[in-house]
Amino acid sequence: MADIPLEGGIPRARRLNPTLARYLSAFRTPKGVIGLSILAVMSLAALLAPVLFPGGYDEQGREALTGISAGHIFGVDEFGRDIFVRSVYGLRIDLSLIFTAVPLSMAIGVLLGLSGALSEHLGSAVQRLLDVIIGFPGLILGICLVAILGPGWPALFLTILISGLPTAGRLARGAWLAQQSREYVLAARVLGVSRPQLLVRHVLPNAMDSAVVNAAVWMVVGVYIEAGLSIVGLGVQPPTPSLGVLLNNGLRFVTQSPTYIVGPALLLLLVAVGFSLVSDALNEAVNRR
Amino acid sequence: MTSTEPLAPVTAKDVPLLRVEGLRTEFRLRNGGVKAVNDVSFDIYPGDVLGIVGESGSGKSVTARSIMRMLRPPGEVVAGSVRLGGEDLLALPEREMRRRRGSKVAMVFQDPQAALNPVMKVGDQIAEAMTLHGVDRQTARRRAIELLDQVGIPDVRTKIDHYPHQFSGGMRQRVVIAIALANDPALLIADEPTTALDVTIQAQILRLLARLRTELGIAIAIITHDMGVVAELCTDVVVMYGGRTVEKGTVEQVFEQPRHPYTAALLAAMPRLDDDRIGQPLPAIPGAPPDPAAPPPGCPFAPRCRFTEDVCEHEPPELLQIGTDGQSAACFVAQRATTDVSVRDPEPAPADISVHAAPEAAVADATTPVLEVRDLRIDVGSRRRGLFHRDPPVYAVDSVSLSVHAGRTLGLVGESGCGKSTLSRSIVGINRVSGGSVLVDGADVSTMGQADLGRVRSSVQYLFQDPYASLNPRRTIRQSLSEALAFRGVGRREREEAARSLMEQVGLRAEHLDRYPHAFSGGQRQRIGIARALARQPRALILDEPVSALDMSIQAQIINLLEQLQNELGLGYLFIAHDLSVVRHLSDTVAVMYLGRIVEYGDAADVYGNPQHPYTAALMSSSPVPSVSARTRERIVLPGDLPSPANPPSGCRFRTRCPIGPLVNPERTICTEIDPQLTLTATGQRAACHFADNGKETE
Numbered sequence: 001m002a003d004i005p006l007e008g009g010i011p012r013a014r015r016l017n018p019t020l021a022r023y024l025s026a027f028r029t030p031k032g033v034i035g036l037s038i039l040a041v042m043s044l045a046a047l048l049a050p051v052l053f054p055g056g057y058d059e060q061g062r063e064a065l066t067g068i069s070a071g072h073i074f075g076v077d078e079f080g081r082d083i084f085v086r087s088v089y090g091l092r093i094d095l096s097l098i099f100t101a102v103p104l105s106m107a108i109g110v111l112l113g114l115s116g117a118l119s120e121h122l123g124s125a126v127q128r129l130l131d132v133i134i135g136f137p138g139l140i141l142g143i144c145l146v147a148i149l150g151p152g153w154p155a156l157f158l159t160i161l162i163s164g165l166p167t168a169g170r171l172a173r174g175a176w177l178a179q180q181s182r183e184y185v186l187a188a189r190v191l192g193v194s195r196p197q198l199l200v201r202h203v204l205p206n207a208m209d210s211a212v213v214n215a216a217v218w219m220v221v222g223v224y225i226e227a228g229l230s231i232v233g234l235g236v237q238p239p240t241p242s243l244g245v246l247l248n249n250g251l252r253f254v255t256q257s258p259t260y261i262v263g264p265a266l267l268l269l270l271v272a273v274g275f276s277l278v279s280d281a282l283n284e285a286v287n288r289r
Numbered sequence: 290m291t292s293t294e295p296l297a298p299v300t301a302k303d304v305p306l307l308r309v310e311g312l313r314t315e316f317r318l319r320n321g322g323v324k325a326v327n328d329v330s331f332d333i334y335p336g337d338v339l340g341i342v343g344e345s346g347s348g349k350s351v352t353a354r355s356i357m358r359m360l361r362p363p364g365e366v367v368a369g370s371v372r373l374g375g376e377d378l379l380a381l382p383e384r385e386m387r388r389r390r391g392s393k394v395a396m397v398f399q400d401p402q403a404a405l406n407p408v409m410k411v412g413d414q415i416a417e418a419m420t421l422h423g424v425d426r427q428t429a430r431r432r433a434i435e436l437l438d439q440v441g442i443p444d445v446r447t448k449i450d451h452y453p454h455q456f457s458g459g460m461r462q463r464v465v466i467a468i469a470l471a472n473d474p475a476l477l478i479a480d481e482p483t484t485a486l487d488v489t490i491q492a493q494i495l496r497l498l499a500r501l502r503t504e505l506g507i508a509i510a511i512i513t514h515d516m517g518v519v520a521e522l523c524t525d526v527v528v529m530y531g532g533r534t535v536e537k538g539t540v541e542q543v544f545e546q547p548r549h550p551y552t553a554a555l556l557a558a559m560p561r562l563d564d565d566r567i568g569q570p571l572p573a574i575p576g577a578p579p580d581p582a583a584p585p586p587g588c589p590f591a592p593r594c595r596f597t598e599d600v601c602e603h604e605p606p607e608l609l610q611i612g613t614d615g616q617s618a619a620c621f622v623a624q625r626a627t628t629d630v631s632v633r634d635p636e637p638a639p640a641d642i643s644v645h646a647a648p649e650a651a652v653a654d655a656t657t658p659v660l661e662v663r664d665l666r667i668d669v670g671s672r673r674r675g676l677f678h679r680d681p682p683v684y685a686v687d688s689v690s691l692s693v694h695a696g697r698t699l700g701l702v703g704e705s706g707c708g709k710s711t712l713s714r715s716i717v718g719i720n721r722v723s724g725g726s727v728l729v730d731g732a733d734v735s736t737m738g739q740a741d742l743g744r745v746r747s748s749v750q751y752l753f754q755d756p757y758a759s760l761n762p763r764r765t766i767r768q769s770l771s772e773a774l775a776f777r778g779v780g781r782r783e784r785e786e787a788a789r790s791l792m793e794q795v796g797l798r799a800e801h802l803d804r805y806p807h808a809f810s811g812g813q814r815q816r817i818g819i820a821r822a823l824a825r826q827p828r829a830l831i832l833d834e835p836v837s838a839l840d841m842s843i844q845a846q847i848i849n850l851l852e853q854l855q856n857e858l859g860l861g862y863l864f865i866a867h868d869l870s871v872v873r874h875l876s877d878t879v880a881v882m883y884l885g886r887i888v889e890y891g892d893a894a895d896v897y898g899n900p901q902h903p904y905t906a907a908l909m910s911s912s913p914v915p916s917v918s919a920r921t922r923e924r925i926v927l928p929g930d931l932p933s934p935a936n937p938p939s940g941c942r943f944r945t946r947c948p949i950g951p952l953v954n955p956e957r958t959i960c961t962e963i964d965p966q967l968t969l970t971a972t973g974q975r976a977a978c979h980f981a982d983n984g985k986e987t988e
Contacts, residue, residue, distance in 0.1 A: 018805060019763060183759035187818070190717045191825065192746040192776045201772070205763040 019205060023212060026278070026285035035277025038270055046091040057081065057089040057241050065257040074263030078253055086241040087264050093242040094271070097153070098222035101160035106215045108161075109168025110207065117176050117199045127173060130166040138163045138221075142229045151234045159229065160222045171214055175207035209286040216279030220272045227268060243268045305332035305372075306508050307356070307394075307476055312369035314348070314355045323582050325351040325364070327532040330608070333476065333525075338502055338509045340519035340540070343529035344840040346581050349512045352529070353478050357396055358386050373476070392422050395469035399481040401461035405453040411437075411464045412449035418471040436467040439504075441497055457930040459490035463497065470501070477501075480512045487704035488867060489927045489946075492911035495522050496926055514841060516559060517913025520544055521920065528552050531579045531589025534608050538616030544917045548611045548618035551590045551842075558845035559915055560874035562897065567874065570852060573845035577810045588620070593842075596622040657731040658692035659829040659861040660716065660749055665689045666724035667708070667715050670935060683935040685711040687885040688725065691863070693829050696855065698862040700876030700893065702869060702908065706931050708885040709865050713831045716863075717751050718742050730828070747777070750822035754834040756814030760806040766792075766817055767802040773824035791820040796850060812843035816850065823854070829861040836871060848875060869912045873897055881905045884942045885934050890967060891974020901976035903949050928952075941965050941979070949980055 026032045045052070053059075061072075061080040068075050074083035112130065116123020136144070142159040149155040179185050179202070188202050223243070229235045230244025231251070238245070243264050250261030314326035326348040333339050343349040354360050356371050358378060371378045373393055378386060390396075398404045406414060415436060416429035424432070430449075437445045440463040453461055462482060469477055479498070483491040499522055502509055513519060519526050519540065526543050528536040528551070536549035547553040554574045560566075576593040585591055591601040600621050608619040618624070670683025686708040693699045703709045714720045716727055718737045726735040729748050734741035753759035760769060770788040779787050789799035795816040806814055815835060822830055832851065836844040852875065855862060866872050872879060872893075879896045881889040881904065889902040900906040907925040914922075927946045932938055940961040944950040950960045959979050967975040 183753040183755055184761040186714075186719055187751065187753060187759050187821065188761070188772070189719065190746060190751045191773050191821070192743065193772065201764070202761050206761070 019208060022285055022288075023282060025288075026281040029281050029284065031277045031284075032281030035274050035281060038274035039278065042091060042267075042271060042274065043095060045088050046095050049085075049088045049092055053085045053088065055085070057086045058239055059085070065253060065260070067257055067259040068262070075257060075259050077249060077260065083246065083260065083263050087243065087246060087267050090241040090243045090246050090264065091267060091271075093153070093236055093240065094223055094226055094244075097156055097160060097226055098219045101157045102164060102215055102218045102222050105161040105164030106168045106211055106218065109165040110172040110204075110211050112165065113169035113172025113174075114176055114199055114203060114207065116173055117180070117203055118195050123173065123176075127169065130169045133162060134166045136163075138225050139228055139232075142225065142234060146229070146234045151237055153236055156226055156229060156235060160225050163225065164218045164221070167218070168211060168214060171210040172207050175210060176203055179203055179206055213279055213283045213286060216275055216282055219275040220279075223268060223271050223275075243271075304334075306335045306337075306374060307333040307510075308370075308372040309352075309356065310370050310372070312352065312355055312371065313367045314351050314360065315365055315367050317363045317365060318582075321582070324532055324584065325581055326355060327584075327605075329369075329527075329529070329532075329534050331527045331534065331537060333508045333510055335475070335508050336502065336506055337525055338498075338511065338523045340523035340526040341510060341512045341529060342514065342516060342519050342526060344514055344578050344842060346531075346578055347529040348532040348581070349514075349529050350480055353396070353480050353510070353512050357390060357394060357478065358383075359390075359396075388422070391418055391469075391474065392472040393474055394476045394478060395472070395474040397462075397465050397469050397477065397479040397482050400485050401458060401465050402453075402485075404465045405461060407453055410450050410452055411456070415464070415468050415471055418468045422472050432471065433467070436470055437464070439470070439501075440464070440467045441493075442467075457490075458486055459493055459930060462486060462490075462494055466494075466497065466501075470505070470507075473505075474507065476508045476510065478510045478512070481514070482511065483518060484513070484515070487931075488869070488908060488911045489704060490930065491518075491913070492924065492926045493928075495913070496924075498522060515913060516556065516841070516915035520915050520917055521913045531584055532581060533589055533605065533619060535590065535620070536616075536618040537608065539614070541917050542612075542614065542616040544915065546612075546616075548616060548623045549590075549620050550594045550596050550622070552618075554595070555842055556915060558842065560845070560848065560870045561916070562870045562873055562909065562912065562914055563919075567893075570849040571845040571874070573849050574842045575846075577812060577843060578840055596620075598622065656694065658694050658728075659730055660691075660693040660863065661728040661731075662689060662691045662712070662716065662725070663728065664725035665712065665715065665722060665727065667711050667720055668723040669711060669720070681935075682723070684723075685885055685934050686715070687934075687937075689882070689885070689887055690725075691880055691887070691890075693861040693863050695828060695861045696859040697877045698855065698864050698875050700872035700879040701863060701865045701882060702867065702872050702879060703882035704867060704908075704931060706884075706934070707882040708934070709882050710833055712882075713751070713833055713863060713865055716831060717745060717749060747825060748828045749831060750825055750827040750829075751831045752815075752818050752822050752833065752835050755838050756811050756818055757806075757838070759818050760814055762806055765803050765805055766809075769817070769821055770802070770824055773821050777825050787824070791824055794823065794854070795820045796846075810843075811839050812846060815839060815847055819847075819850065819854070823858075827860070829863065831863045831865070833865045834867070835864075837866065837868060844871070851875065869897075869908060870914075881908065884931060884937055886942055886977065887967060888943065888978070889974060889976045891972075891976075895972050895974040899972040899974075901970040901972060901974060901981040902943075902978045903947050903980075904943050905976075907948065941977075943978075 027036050059081060061076060063076055064078050064080045066076045072082050072084065074087060077083050077086065112126050115126045138159065141163055142155065145155045145158050185198065185202055188198055226235060226242060227244035227247055230242055231248045233248065235244045236242045246264035247261060250264060253260050310330045312326055312329045316323040316325055329352055331339065341349045341352060351364065355366050366379055378389065412430060412433050415433040416426065419429040419432060420426060434445050434449055437449060442448050442460060442463055456464060483494050486494060495518065498509060501507065511518065511523060523540050526538065526540050527534055528543065528549065530551050536543060536547065536552045543552060547556055557572050558574055560571060574593055579585055579589050587603045588601045588606050591597045594601065598621065606619045606621045608617050609624055610617045611623055665686055666684050666688060667686040668682040669685045670680050689712060691699060701709050711720055715722050722735055722737065726733050729745055732744060734745050767788055770791055771784050774784045774787050788802055792799045792802060797813060797816050809817065836847050839847060848871065854860060864872060864875050876893045878891065879893045880887050881902065883904050889896055889900065889905045896905060900909055907927045910922065910925045925948055927948065929946045932945055938945050940963055941950065944960040951957050965977045965979050967977045970976050970981045
């Protein structure tokens with residue numbers, strides 16, 4: 001065999017799993033760094049809220065509905081509570097919702113979407129079910145769930161989880177359909193790889209890119225769903241704050257204290273910008289060649 | 290419409306139509322510049338057909354785009370001049386250049402599908418080419434009809450209002466050529482004009498280009514990787530390698546006495562239709578073409594060259610005239626004219642190799658074939674099934690029988706759409722079988738249940754065409770091989786050893802097991818594909834166009850490897866290819882497929898020596914031969930296109946294109962009425978033709 005010459009010029013292999021390396025490379029771009037920093041600060045603040053503000057979100061002052069001042073940078077609400085403190089506690093609710101509901105939703109969605117790899121009929125049936133979910137706008141779905149479960153965290157969690165399924169499912173199914181006729185999938189089948197193994201080893205890793213980018217996008221959507229339901233009063237119930245609840249209150253007192261709404265809205269905006277930047281950076285990283 | 294300028298006389302050899310001098314094109318990337326074209330010079334005279342030939346990455350397409358000034362950033366011409374009739378195209382402002390494009394120089398691209406606008410009628414697309422240059426609509430339409438007629442589109446007055454999808458691939462390429470000719474260009478640049486087409490269609494297009502050159506007196510520059518196309522059509526040739534011109538001269542000079550070691554080695558390494566080296570390894574060129582991003586400092590071919598000296602590795606040789614008549618080569622060794630670079634005589638074959646052909650073969654025929662297919666039918670039509678509706682069956686493969694014996698190779702030849710890949714994929718259970726049987730080692734596995742599939746997969750493995758698509762990009766080579774080994778029941782601990790020895794068996798280094806596919810070149814990936822197939826210790830391999838996606842200089846390496854493995858392991862090969870010369874080199878028996886049927890089946894020597902079916906004869910004579918002496922051979926160019934398998938012609942399926950059938954001999958009505966069966970012919974092979982023995986003499 002020695003007489004068969006080697007073709008030259010093989011670049012060195014990288015140590016890190018290249019998929020992971022590519023995702024991480026997103027956080028070396030300006031977009032990724034800024035987005036990640038915003039999210040890190042927000043998450044840290046939310047996580048440490050009980051330490052930073054040991055008084056809790058219910059501590060009342062003497063005045064109510066004053067505007068922005070040096071002591072209360074976001075102002076004071078109708079019960080004399082500091083809106084900034086309430087916003088940070090609100091962030092806790094929002095982030096805890098999306099950091100649990102969205103990844104779970106993506107995972108379930110991707111698995112549902114890939115069910116077509118096990119059986120074509122199962123795949124189509126699942127896809128039709130997911131289409132039904134698309135038929136319900138997020139708000140209607142939320143109202144239905146609230147009607148069943150009562151307003152609160154569980155209803156919000158389920159609303160976000162369910163409304164994320166169709167997109168994740170479709171992306172995963174798209175990835176499967178694109179890959180099933182690729183030669184490496186055929187090659188694996190010829191070797192005798194069973195369908196579940198095929199799914200896990202060959203299809204899933206190649207469907208990851210779109211799922212990861214999509215997850216970052218859905219984080220923003222999750223925050224909006226929470227805000228939307230809370231604005232109509234179906235979110236978490238007083239006195240617990242969430243960004244949506246604060247927006248709702250801000251709207252009610254917009255004539256007495258126009259600046260009430262500014263702080264929470266700003267935080268909501270920052271969360272959205274943070275996730276958008278991260279999803280953008282990830283998207284560019286996975287499509288870089 | 291008449292051209293405003295008189296055509297240059299074809300004889301005016303002294304004034305070049307196009308003179309390219311010292312052309313350098315770079316791609317400026319973040320991590321440095323890539324010199325795609327490095328100091329390229331050539332002339333094209335009126336009436337010339339210049340072939341620019343090279344492998345992928347040799348810079349041939351970039352040269353063409355540089356001439357047309359159609360480079361996209363970061364590509365940029367950094368030096369040199371391109372003079373068309375004395376005017377430097379590179380110095381023109383973009384507005385002026387736009388006027389020259391199409392009217393003075395026109396271009397034909399590789400993929401006719403992508404070159405035409407799918408939502409515009411072809412007539413309008415041709416007319417648009419003219420109205421852009423100031424011709425009024427009525428004249429343009431009249432001229433469009435003329436042009437379509439000229440490029441050989443039948444029934445022009447209806448076809449002119451058809452959309453591109455209503456044309457076949459070959460017809461679309463004719464339309465693209467018509468568009469290029471619309472403004473009477475003096476020069477036509479064709480970038481791989483026939484690569485996407487089948488051999489018989491390629492022959493049509495090559496013939497068309499040759500005719501246009503003599504009729505219109507235009508000069509043509511053909512960019513191609515196919516030496517056969519160059520030998521067939523061109524008058525002059527420029528051989529490119531690693532961004533440089535390594536050799537240039539007339540076709541006769543270069544093919545008869547190549548002066549550059551690369552050209553010589555390449556011509557010697559290519560399998561040929563008239564090959565007398567059957568059963569011998571090809572003199573393959575070692576190594577791989579240089580990476581354009583990191584070219585060697587000296588001669589680009591130095592790392593692979595038999596004659597390399599110190600000087601070759603340090604400075605690039607200049608392109609200097611060698612001999613008398615304008616042939617030049619960029620090679621220090623050749624320029625000294627003391628060494629003959631040609632690889633005329635293949636080295637004598639090692640004694641053990643010729644053994645496998647004769648005596649073993651007789652034994653093999655008597656034993657059970659490792660793989661056999663009997664009357665196989667494959668329906669690809671009724672896949673879409675509604676509740677109340679089922680599409681009619683479309684048999685991509687219709688009653689095909691084949692057998693592959695251990696240690697022998699069955700070559701399966703046919704054009705795209707003939708069903709050869711469908712057939713091979715059905716054998717391994719990727720496509721569903723709808724009739725007939727598949728036998729592995731004599732056992733019927735046609736039902737393709739779990740047990741059957743297990744049996745198939747432990748004895749028959751598949752090597753895919755595209756080495757870039759057949760390896761999972763997210764898995765290391767070790768993971769890919771281990772997966773295959775696990776199926777054979779190799780324990781976790783033994784897998785390491787087994788994977789290493791597989792790598793060595795296919796000529797790769799075991800240290801590279803932990804790399805991902807992107808770190809390997811095309812030829813190396815194909816070796817990995819072979820290793821993965823061998824991991825299950827199959828008795829037969831299905832090779833689906835295993836070398837057609839590889840560079841010319843790599844093909845011979847893989848062919849040799851396959852041959853060597855067959856000798857060592859006694860594998861049976863089902864070798865599928867459209868390249869007749871590769872099939873000739875590897876195969877013991879050959880089956881020719883046309884529209885889902887086998888039309889000729891027999892010993893390779895018989896089929897190639899005396900084709901009995903007119904389709905086989907036409908295939909042979911259509912396939913370009915990289916040799917000047919083959920230019921004078923008589924050629925059978927088939928008319929028309931492959932019919933759709935959904936609606937095959939009655940009687941003989943080939944009759945709509947047959948050069949000896951009812952098209953030319955109307956009294957042969959039997960062809961339209963009775964479907965010919967494979968029958969034994971006088972020369973020993975079987976052919977499905979009512980007039981089998983007349984195949985050759987009738988044109």
